[in-house]
Amino acid sequence: MERGKRERSSSSSRNNNNNNNNMPDVKFFILFCASLFLNLFFFSYHFLSTPLPPPRRPWPPRGGLTWTRRAAEEAETVAAVSCSGHGRAYIDGVTARGHPVCECNTCYAGADCSLLKSNCAANADSGDPLFLEPYWMRHSAKSAVVVSGWHRMSYLTNNGFISVELERYIRALHRAVGNAVEEDKFIVFGSGCTQLINALVYALSPDNATTPASVVATAPYYTLYKAQTNLFDGREYEWKGITSKWINSSVVSTKNFIEFVTSPNNPDGLLHKSVLGVKSVIYDHAYYWPHFSAIPAPADEDVMLFSGSKTSGHASSRWALIKDEKVYDKVVQYMKVNTMGVSRDTQLRVLKLIKVILGEMGGGGDIFEFGYKALKNRWRKLNEIVSWSNRFSLQQIDPQYCTYFSKMRDPSPEKKRAGIIIIMAGVKFLVLLCTSLFLNVFFFSCYFLISTPPPPLPWLPWARLRLSWTRAAAAEAEAVAALACSGHGRAFVDGIIVHGFPTCECNACYAGPDCADLIPDCAADADSGDPLFLEPYWRRHAAGSAIVVSGWHRMSYRTTNGYISVELERHIRALHRAVGNAVEEDKFIVFGSGSTQLINALVYALSPDNATSPASVVATAPYYALYKSQTNLFDGREYEWKGITSEWINSSSVSTTNFIEFVTSPNNPDGLLHKSVLGGQSVIYDHAYYWPHFSAIPAPADEDVMLFSGSKTSGHASSRFGWALIKDQKVYEKVVQYMQVNTMGVSRDTQLRVLKLIKVILAEMEGKGDIFEFGYKTLKDRWRKLNEVVSLSNRFSVQQISPQYCTYFQKMRDPSPAYAWVKCEFEEDEDCAEVLKEAGIISRSGTIFEASSGYTRLSLIKTQDDFDLLLQKMVALVSKGGVSSI
DSSP states (O other), rough: HHHHHHHHHHHHHHHHHHHHHHHHHHHHHHHHHHHHHHHHHIIIIIISSSOOOOOSSSSSSSOOOEEEEEEEHHHHHHHOOOOTTSSEEEEEESSTEEEEEEOTTTEEESTSSOEEEEOOOOOOOOOGGGGHHHHHHHHHHHHHHEEEETTTTTSSSBBBTSSSHHHHHHHHHHHHHSOOOOOOOOEEEEETTTHHHHHHHHSSSSSSSSSOOOEEEEESSOTTTHHHHHHOOOEEEEEEGGGGGGGTTHHHHHHHHEEESSSSSSEEEOOOOSSSOOOOEEEEEETTTTTTTTTOSBBOEEEEEEEHHHHHTTEEEEEEEEEHHHHHHHHHHHHHHTTTTOHHHHHHHHHHHHHHHHHHTTSTHHHHHHHHHHHHHHEEEEEEETOOSSSOOOOOOEEEEEETTTTTSSSSSOOOOOOOOOOOOTHHHHHHHHHHHHHHHHHIIIIIOOOOOOOSSSSSSOOOOOOTTTTHHHHHHHHHHHHTTTSSEOOTTTTEETTTTTTEEOOEESTTTTEEEOOTTEEOOSSSSOGGGGHOOOOHHHHHHEEEEEETTTTTOBTBBSSOOHOOOOOHHHHHHHHTTTTTTTTTEEEESSSHHHHHHHHHHHHHHTOSOOOOEEEEEOOOOOOHHHHHHBBBBEEEEEGGGGGGOOOGGGGSOEEEEESSSSSSTTTTOOOOSSOOSSEEEEEETTTTTTTTOOOBOOSSEEEEEHHHSOGGGGGGGGEEEEHHHHHHHHHHHHHHHSSOOOOHHHHHHHHHHHHHHHTTSSSOHHHHHHHHHHHHHHHHHHHHHHHOOOSEEOOOOOOEEEETTTEEEEEOOOOEEEEOSTTOOOOHHHHHHHHHHHEEEEGGGOOTTTTEEEEEESSSHHHHHHHHHHHHHHSHHHHTOO
C-alpha cells in the first residue's frame, strides 16, 4: 500500500513537474503569436498601405512644424476620405456643407462611389495614364511636395523660364533609362503635352519662304498633329496629309517638308523611323519608356519630344531635346510669346516626381517595372478575350530585347507564378522568437519615431492630426524656408543643391552664399513687370497659403468640368463680386496659361471664319507690346497686325472691315483707364491691372470680352494663370477649342495653387490682412517717393494720374500705378531709355510700346531691393552731381 501510494505520489509529482515545465512553452508560444501579429500589422501598414519613409538624413533637419502643419493636416484628412476604391477626394475638389466630396470613376456613383451604374459604357477613348495612380499612392511620402505662398513668384528663375534642377534631373533620367542621348542637345519645356508640337513646326518652318512648309505624318498618326497645324493655320506651314502620298514624289527633294514620326506609335505601339528621309523630322517619343515599349537603343535624332504624362502618369508637361541651336532659339521665342514658359508650380512637382523615379529605379519601387507589369497583364487579358473570336484582332508586337530590363521584353507574356517557401525546420524556437521581437522593435521605431499613423477618417479640419505621408515634405519646406539669405534673396525647394544643401538665390545686385554682398556699380533693373512687391504679403500669410500636392493629385487630363476646376471658377466669380471690378454673372469663363496665352486665343476666336480678307488687329499707343509680337509670330491667315488705332479713326474701311481692337485699362505702361477708340464689335478689354492695389475701381467692368491675370491679382507671375470672361457663347467655344488644341488646358497644379491663394484673399478682405490694402499702400508709397525725386528736376516728368473715388475702398484714392511712364523733356535726350541706362538704370524704351523714344517705362512692382536701388540711381541722376556725370 505504501509502495503504491509512493508510486502514485511520484507519478503525480512528475505530471505536475511536466505541466510546470510546459508552462514556459505556452507563454513563449503566446508571446510568439502576439509578436507575429504585430509584425503582420506593421508589415501591412508600411508595405501595403504606406511605404516606409526614407532613413533619416542630415537634410532636411527634423523638428516641430509651424506654417506647413495646417496644409499638411488638410491634405491628409482629404486623402483619408473613403471613396470605396472607385473614386477619390481632392483638396481642390467640390465641397458640400464644408466637407470634401468624392469624385467617382467612370460608371460609379453615390456619396462614396460604391454604386455601379447599370448599362454604363466602358470609356476606353482617352489616353489618361491613370494606371500609374496606385504607384504614387504607394509612394505618397516621397512624392508629396509643399508649395509655399511665396514660392517662385517671379516670371523668371535663375535660368530664364526653366528650372536648372529640373533640367539636370531630366537629363539624368534619360541617361539612367537609356532611351535618349541628351549630352549634345538643348532642352526646352512646354505647357501640357501639346504646346511643343506647334512650337517645333514653327521653328522648323523656313523664314520668308515663298511657299509654306508641308507638314506630314505616316498613318495611323496622332490626330493632334493635323488638328493643331490646321488651327494655327500659319502662313509658314500647312498640313499636307500622310507620307504615302509623297514617297515617290519629286517635290520632296525640292520642297521643305516637316515630318512627324511617332515612335512608339500612337495608336499601334510600333517603333517607327522617318519615311521620307527629309531634313526636318520631329520624333515624338512620348511612349518611349520601358513600361510601354522595349528600349533597344537610346534615341538620337535631332529633334525629340517627350511627355511627362507618359513618363510618370501626370498629364502635365512635355519637353523637347533639340540639337540645332537656331531651332532651339526659335522654340524658346515661341514659348516666351505664347505662354512665357511653363508654370513653375508644375516644374516643382515634376522635379519631385523624377527624383522619386530615379531614387526607386532598379529596386522594388521601380515605376517602369510597376507600369510594365500592369500593362503586360492588361495586354494579356485583352489578347485572351480577342482570341476567342475571329471578328476582331489586335496589332502584332514581337518580343524585343530591352536594354533597361536587360532581357527580352514580351508585350503580352504568360503569367508567371512564383512560389514562396517558408523554411522553419531546424531553427530553434527561441531564435525565431528573438527574430520576431527584433522585427517588432524595428517596425515600432519606424511607426512611432519616423512616421505616424494615418489620420482618422472623419472630416475634422479643426483636429490636430498626427501626420504621416506629408511630414517629410512639410519638414523639407520649412527647413528650406528657414535658410537665412540676409533679406536679399531666398532659397527654394526646387533650387540648386550644392553638397546636398539648398542654396540662396539672390536678388539683383546682391551676391554671396547668404546674399549679403552688394555688388558695386550694379545697374538698377526696372525693366520687367515682375510683381514681387507682394512677396512679403505671402510670407506673412505662410500658414494660410501653403498647399501640399500629393503624388497622385489630379493625374488625369480632365477634372469633373473638363479642363477647368469647378471650385476655382466659383472662387474667381466670388472674387470679382467681392472686389466689384467686373460683372461676371452673364458670362462664360475660360482659363489660360497666363493671360498671354489667351491673347491669341481671343484673336483667333474673334476672327471671322472663311473670310475673304483677314481681320485687322489694332491697339492704341502706347500699348502692351505682346499684342503685336504674338499676332505677328502666329501669323495666321485669319488675322494680321494693322498697327495703332489713330491710323484708322477716320478711315471708311473701319465700317466694312473686321477689326479686333485691344484696349488695356488700366493701361500698360501709363496706368490710365481707357475705352475703345474705334467702337467696333470685336474689342478685347485687358483688365490685368484693374485691381484696387493698382487702380481706383470706379465701377465694375462689363464688356463682352475681358481679360484678367493671376500674376497681377496675387503677384504669382510664375504660376502662368489668367482667365477671360466672355459673353458670347460662340466666341467662348472657339477659345475653348483653341485651349484644348494648344495645351489641353491649364496645369492642374497651378489651378490648385491659385484656388488656395484666392481663398486667402477672400478670407482676408477688408481686414488687417487685405492684400489690396497692403499692395495699395506699398505702391502709393513708391509712387510718392519717385514723384518727389523727379519733381526736383525739369529734365524728367512722369504721367499725371488724378485721385479718384474707388468703390472698393469707398473713398477717394491716391494714384498707385504699376509703372512710371517717364518722359525726357530735353530735346538732346532723344533716347530716354539710353539716358537712364548711362545712369545705371535699365528701363523699357517707349519704342517697344510704339511710342516716342523720348519716353521709357520704369517698373515699380519688383522687390524692395530693386526699388531702393532705382530710387538711389534716380536721386543721383536728377541731382546736380548726377546730371553732370552723364
